[in-house]
Amino acid sequence: MxxxxxxxxxxxxxxxxxxxxxxxxxxxxxxxxxxxxxxxxxxxLDAVVAHVARVLPYYASVHRGSGYPSQAITALVEEARVTVARHIGARDDDLVVFTRNTTDALNLLAAVVPGETVVLDLEHHANLLPWRARRVVVGERTIAATLEALDAELAARPAALLSVTGASNVTGEVLPIDALARLAHARGARLAVDAAQLLPHRRVDVAASGIDYLAFSGHKAYAPFGAGTLVGRADWLDQAPPYLAGGGAVESVRVDGSAWKTGAERHEAGTPNVVGIAAIARALVELERLxxxxxxxxxxxxxxxxxxxxxxxxxxxxxxxxxxxxxxxxxxxxxxxxxxxxxxxxxxxxxxxxxxxxxxxxxxxxxxxxxxxxxxxxxxxxxxxxxxxxxxxxxxxxxxxxxxxxxxxxxxxxxxxxxxxxxxxxxxx
CATH class of the missing domain: 3.90.1150.10 (Aspartate Aminotransferase, domain 1)
Known part of the structure; x- marks a missing residue:
């Protein structure tokens, strides 16, 4: 050797x-x-720690500051969106929304789903508890039989979304995402993937696999600075009420109402976790380098x-x-x-x-x-x-x-x- x-x-x-x-x-x-x-x-990762150290002296407000550090940090955050989208093979019109972690990302998605969600019983609680209208399919002893059970459930009673883990956090077993996407789409549902475990270990390609929404955390991907990501189709996200009501999510505010933004900013009210966002982007770049x-x-x-x-x-x-x-x-x-x-x-x-x-x-x-x-x-x-x-x-x-x-x-x-x-x-x- x-x-x-x-x-x-x-x-x-x-x-x-x-x-x-x-x-x-x-x-x-x-x-x-x-x-x-x-x-x-x-x-x-050491490379993430070093990157965060370089970023911290320039920490400033995002999107609203006129100073040089603010301009640099705003560019950093927006470049991080591009890095995330490229790394996971997102579609050109997908949104990249920064969240606190996978749980936060899936709770955001749960707030915008226009109908019922089907999940498997093997899910982490982050992909089991948030769904407001939830149907749980008990897995079988084989992946093939489990896919048949999911297909039968969606055929018997349509759902808006099928949400599954990319890999079990108990057994490490990886699910066939491409097959799950085809199954969901054939039954008129979209597919969301909890990639908290999968993404740090396997490259995920959203567009090629047919994934509609993908959630993951920085803290499982060698960037433990308190940020996560939800990536996916814009229509549900643009049509739903903002996840948080506050500054940055609005075009204008009146005493009798507000005009909300569309796009990622609609669900990113308040000051973003600049350090966490920078860390996620740098971790993905380093994983690519490896x-x-x-x-x-x-x-x-x-x-x-x-x-x-x-x-x-x-x-x-x-x-x-x-x-x-x-x-x-x-x-x-x-x-x-x-x-x-x-x-x-x-x-x-x-x-x-x-x-x-x-x-x-x-x-x-x-x-x-x-x-x-x-x-x-x-x-x-x-x-x-x-x-x-x-x-x-x-x-x-x-x-x-x-x-x-x-x-x-x-x-x-x-x-x-x-x-x-x-x-x-x-x-x-």
Whole structure:
């Protein structure tokens, strides 16, 4: 194997702000932090941090200032719209609306849908709870059968929108977006995609796939500065009341009424999150620089290493949603035959410096359908993950499952924690 192949397959593909972070462990000392909670929030790319540092001295008002910094920041925000649209292959007349995150983006879309929305039970709560007129289709054990169930639902009772996740945040299984778009359009519905998990790992092409609306978050795409995006067709967005009523969303205001703008500004009242918007655009540019093929191969190799290693850990079952899924992101959620995944997660962090997530991952209906235990433990990979990260996790997990934690823990309302925690408290204030 060449040095390039070694780095691409097993080493970090990108430089992240948390690279080399040392964290304390019980009993004293520190270890290199292993971040396997990327599916929840990804650390910032170094290139994003550097870009934000360059932008901050010029921070100023957007769209209404006459000063040089204001003009520069206004241009930055509008150029970011172009970057987002280009990166996801948006149509020329699609709107790019900046929001707080995916949840905010889908709540905005829910406020403009002129009819019912059909969703699957496997959705993250962000794509399950906002819809005001919602019908939920329970997924089958195969993707093919699930598409048939969706088609039957839309045929029996038309809907305005079909909204689906691009990839499960529980299992990492990727859904066939092109097929879902064809299915929705054939039944007179539009397709929205929650791409919070998918976009940081796979290139999405809105126009080519037939996606009508796409939502994603910066904090899962290596730009954790509090911004997200909704991209899609203008007509519903222009016809609906503004998402927020306030300055910037109006052409004119009278004491007896207002004239609202059309386009993205209609739903972007108030001062925008300039730093978050700049961070998203720079993160997308950096992901492009890394290359789609390189990112896919890096993740494919690490995902295979992770899943192969889990097979050898006794008393562990990997949760899956579909028997015919042939593509998955770098996510593995397990349940234990015995013991508490919450305790294991706490011990992984406190004794081994490894961050994972325990729970039902804001996808309660799906988790309850496919799991046999109350909670699962999720390990998730990203562009900054390495083969050593995977190996350390597998070794620590096997030791904890076989021998139990080396320290005593107690369970409280907030979860498991060490009975005696001698790690120094970190003060970031």
């Amino acid at each position: 060449t040095a390039t192949e070694e780095r691409t397959t097993f080493g970090p593909l990108a430089a992240l702000a948390d690279a080399g972070l040392e964290v304390p462990v019980l009993g004293g000392g520190t270890v290199r932090h292993v971040n396997l909670d990327i599916a929840a929030s990804a650390p910032a 290359g789609d093929a390189a990112r896919h191969e890096h993740e494919r190799a690490l995902t295979a290493r992770l899943h192969a290693g889990l097979v050898g850990v006794p008393g562990v079952r990997v949760i899956t949603g579909f028997d015919d899924a042939d593509d998955r992101l770098g996510i593995a959620t397990i349940e234990l035959e015995r013991g508490s995944v919450g305790l294991v997660a706490a011990a992984l962090a406190a004794e081994h410096g490894i961050s994972v997530r325990a729970g039902r991952f804001c996808a309660h209906p799906f988790f309850d359908r496919v799991a046999t235990r109350a909670n699962g433990l999720r390990a998730s990979l990203g562009a900054g993950s390495s083969g050593d990260d995977v190996d350390r996790f597998l070794e620590a997990l096997a030791r904890l499952v076989t021998d139990g934690p080396a320290h005593a823990y107690e369970r409280a309302a907030g979860g498991w924690s060490p009975l005696v925690d001698d790690r120094p408290r970190l003060a970031l204030g």
